Amino acid sequence: YPLRDRTPGPSRISVVAHRGASEDAPEHTLAAYRRAIEDGADALECDVRLTADGHLVCVHDRRVNRTSNGRGAVSALELADLAALDFGSWKEDEDTAGEAPDRQHEDPERTSVLTLERLLELVADAGRRVELAIETKHPTRWAGQVEERLVALLTRFGHTKASADGPPAVRVMSFSARSLHRVRAAAPDIPGVYLMQFLTPRHRDGRLPPGVGIAGPGVRILRAHPEYVAKAHRAGHQVHVWTVNDEADVELCERLGVDAIITNRPKQVRAQLGLD
Numbered sequence: 001y002p003l004r005d006r007t008p009g010p011s012r013i014s015v016v017a018h019r020g021a022s023e024d025a026p027e028h029t030l031a032a033y034r035r036a037i038e039d040g041a042d043a044l045e046c047d048v049r050l051t052a053d054g055h056l057v058c059v060h061d062r063r064v065n066r067t068s069n070g071r072g073a074v075s076a077l078e079l080a081d082l083a084a085l086d087f088g089s090w091k092e093d094e095d096t097a098g099e100a101p102d103r104q105h106e107d108p109e110r111t112s113v114l115t116l117e118r119l120l121e122l123v124a125d126a127g128r129r130v131e132l133a134i135e136t137k138h139p140t141r142w143a144g145q146v147e148e149r150l151v152a153l154l155t156r157f158g159h160t161k162a163s164a165d166g167p168p169a170v171r172v173m174s175f176s177a178r179s180l181h182r183v184r185a186a187a188p189d190i191p192g193v194y195l196m197q198f199l200t201p202r203h204r205d206g207r208l209p210p211g212v213g214i215a216g217p218g219v220r221i222l223r224a225h226p227e228y229v230a231k232a233h234r235a236g237h238q239v240h241v242w243t244v245n246d247e248a249d250v251e252l253c254e255r256l257g258v259d260a261i262i263t264n265r266p267k268q269v270r271a272q273l274g275l276d
């Protein structure tokens, strides 16, 4: 995966919208991703899980309890069950904190479960290059099937091959090296991002699991080990940092020269980086 162009000039840090513009709209909804595209995000981050009937849906938690009015594990529900739930009102309740809700929850783009297929369509219609950073959540019930379905879907949308313009517009991220390995075995051109919550001794020198091109440290790692970015770059890896919402953390990322900032607030981060 090519390292970012570091020639002097305006900042070229890529701004990635985490679960969409999830500060302003319910995470993982079409409304959150539309907003992120309008806000100028370079890429969209989403978590994917497999439903009981084999559909890839954009949901972070194992269960739907936090982000919908339903209960239960995504993997035990069918797409039709998820489609009957409201994935938006929890956010409005949280944002309005006791005030009268503004009835945004009647907009289906803010309330419906989002399939990865629909998100790929949105990206295809964006009218500019918008990258997609797809995170496979650790599948225990569906070991291997998430990656298999994912590669099949990305193949259908033409995202598995590099072109003269560079690598595919899609990359796959995971805390699981095994999951990244499965994707790479099926689609070697798709860049992989190895997510790290802690910096283990094995990765302290900047090296990543075999075949993985991009490091994905949590911002806490950078606060504790600012030297990590230079080490990963020396090892030939880009560094994509999550989830960077505070101004001080954006400043830290900029100073250390990271390649991508993954944030719930793409508009504000772009403004802070002088990209507007």
Ligand code: G3P
Pocket: 018, 045, 047, 060, 135, 173, 195, 242, 243, 262
């Ligand atoms: O972008 C990586 C980041 O999303 C990983 O953490 O829990 O938000 O999926 P999480």
Ligand code: CA
Pocket: 045, 046, 047, 135
């Ligand atoms: Ca994620």
